[in-house]
Amino acid sequence: MNQLAKKSDNPLPKEIFKKGLELHHYANTAYPLNGTKVFKPFRTPNNEINQAATDTWQKVDELGLYIHIPFCKKRCLYCEYTVLPENTEELHENYVQLVLKEISLYKQLIQNKKTVGLDIGGGTPTALSLKNIDNLVSAVLKNQILDEKFDISIETTPYIAATEPEKIKQLKQIGINRISMGVQSIDPKILEEVGRIDNKTKILKQATENIRNADFKRFNVDIMYGFANQSIESWLATVQFTVDLDPEYITFYRNRYKGTRIEHDSKIVTLDEVNRQYDLAFDFLATKGYKENFGKNTFSKVKGDPGTSAYLTKRVIEGTPYLGLGLGAQSFSDTILSYNLGAASKKLNKYQERLNNNQFPLQDIYQIPTDEVMAKTICVSFYFGYINKQSFKKKFNENLENIFKEEVNFLTENNLMEHDGDLFKLTKKGKDNLTGIIPLFYSNRSKLNLLNYQPK
Ligand code: SF4
Known part of the structure; x- marks a missing residue:
């Protein structure tokens, strides 16, 4: 010390x-x-986890919902999320059955409560079949009272959006009205360094066209900065390309190295560099109609619309409690912070085992005091x-x-x-x-x- x-x-x-x-x-x-x-002093003993979860979600009267889908074709080196190494249709089917089971356990506690938004994230949620996505959405929203600004948002890869236009159309038809596509960079050298699939610009353009043809009016593109060896020119070329795709929203993510396989690279990325990257992109976006206050990560060119999903907007501005479902998902209420099984191990077995025993698939549940709730909020x-x-x-x-x-x-x-x-x-x-x-x-x-x- x-x-x-x-x-x-x-x-x-x-x-x-x-x-x-x-x-x-x-x-x-x-x-x-x-x-x-x-949070060690606030950890709930394993034998009290079920009761703590029940007490918590019974008390909450407004919440956001998140479903985590842990499948990606290839794991990026900077990935900090829960993603499984296998990615087969059979596993998708099993996984969806498990999440449906988890939903049914929570249903008795959360139904008839005001629901501000639903985010389906990952991983790559659009890797699932339309039927599976629809089943999850229907199950989780059954008997929920939807807030007037409620929306459903989903993440997609450019490749899926480019190659499965029918699925993208049907996502819109089942009520998903915001879609977010992870581009991150158009620089092949950067993509190679961070172990990410290189989606050629042709794919990105096709994906955008398919999203527009599906009639999505709330379209976000994610791009990333703060990578080692990412030159200003490389970053600005990605920003320029993204603006040319003409999405309603553009979100910048500064790469977070903690716990990732490229954590050691953080040493060569300075604060001045990342600030410069943000500033140049910030100024450029303002000239293109994406104007926001300092420090905001999502840039919207739709007046009065912050560009984020309803789930995230309420979480950020009002600290609305959220329930995360699926492997490794995090939940936060006015009294607890919890992580589903798989958050640490990135494995499915314990999550599955707990659900098969009709128990909440929680790894840790911390009953935290108000100063911690304030800090997190x-x-x-x-x-x-x-x-x-x-x-x-x-x-x-x-x-x-x-x-x-x-x-x-x-x-x-x-x-x-x-x-x-x-x-x-x-x-x-x-x-x-x-x-x-x-x-x-x-x-x-x-x-x-x-x-x-x-x-x-
Ligand atoms: S696409 Fe996202 S969730 Fe999937 S491996 Fe890459 S960083 Fe992780």
């Missing part, structure tokens, strides 16, 4: 800020930095580049400025964040120093953990 951590239980904002910048590949919107360590809100003070007050019955008095003062005095009506938002300087800002809202135990964190 370093000197500072020994000295005080309440580290100073400037120390945390400095450490967050030092750990700029780690102190991002994913909270906490080291869940197993920080705020960290995620930086996905939009701001904290909505009104939402914070509604959720926690407290003013943000009271709970984080020192931190808020530090941020305003240093021109890192500013008040703008209900929003406490990043300035340009704040955007450049985001990973110093985010941990200011960590719980004290998490701040101490950050100060002692040793990246691999």
Whole structure:
């Protein structure tokens, strides 16, 4: 333990800020930095997991839903998600049966509750047959009360969108109204370095055409920056190409190295470089009608539409609880954070075993105190580049400025964040120093953990 951590239980904002910048590949919107360590005291014993899950979801009256599909043709080297090594139709069928079973276990707890959105992610959810996707959607939405802004969003690879136009059409017909395509980069050299399938520009154009022919009006393209050896020219060529595809939304993801097979590469990627990549793309997108506030990751050219799915929008702005279904899925409510089996092992056997015994397939369930719920809620809100003070007050019955008095003062005095009506938002300087800002809202135990964190 370093000197500072020994000295005080309440580290100073400037120390945390400095450490967050030092750990700029780690102190991002994913909270906490080291869940197993920080949340250890709150872990529910295995024999109480079923009861804890039941009590939690019974109490929740509004939620978002997420279904995880862990299949990809090839695992990218930067992948931080739960993806299975096998990818056969037989396995797809078995997997869907298991998720349906999981849905049926939760149904008695969540049905007739207000549901803000459904995201189907992965992995590659469009790897499943249309029938399987439809079965999952119907089962999970049966007897749910849909919020007026409810939508269903699905992720696809360019290859599937380009080669299975009928499936894409039918996705729209079964009520999925937002589709997100992972392009990441058009640079073959970068794609090779990160072990990703090279979808030639012809495929990307065909995929876009098929998505438009299927009448999707909410189309997002994901692109990534912050890779080692990714030149500005390479990044801007991807941004330019993506703009030419003319999607309603473009989302930038900064590569997160933690726990991935290319974690060692993070050492050669500097904060200045990633800030420059973001800034150049940010300015360019603004000239093309995709205008957003500093720090936001999804750029929309539709007025009044943040571009994210309803599930994610509510999660980010209001901290709405979400239930994740499927292998390794994460769930978060006002009192618990949980991970399904498979999150650590990336294997199906235990998830399957638990469901076969009619038990929730949970690996860990942490009953966390309010400071942790606040920390996680705020960290995620930086996905939009701001904290909505009104939402914070509604959720926690407290003013943000009271709970984080020192931190808020530090941020305003240093021109890192500013008040703008209900929003406490990043300035340009704040955007450049985001990973110093985010941990200011960590719980004290998490701040101490950050100060002692040793990246691999
Ligand atoms: S496409 Fe996404 S989920 Fe699939 S292996 Fe690559 S990073 Fe992981």
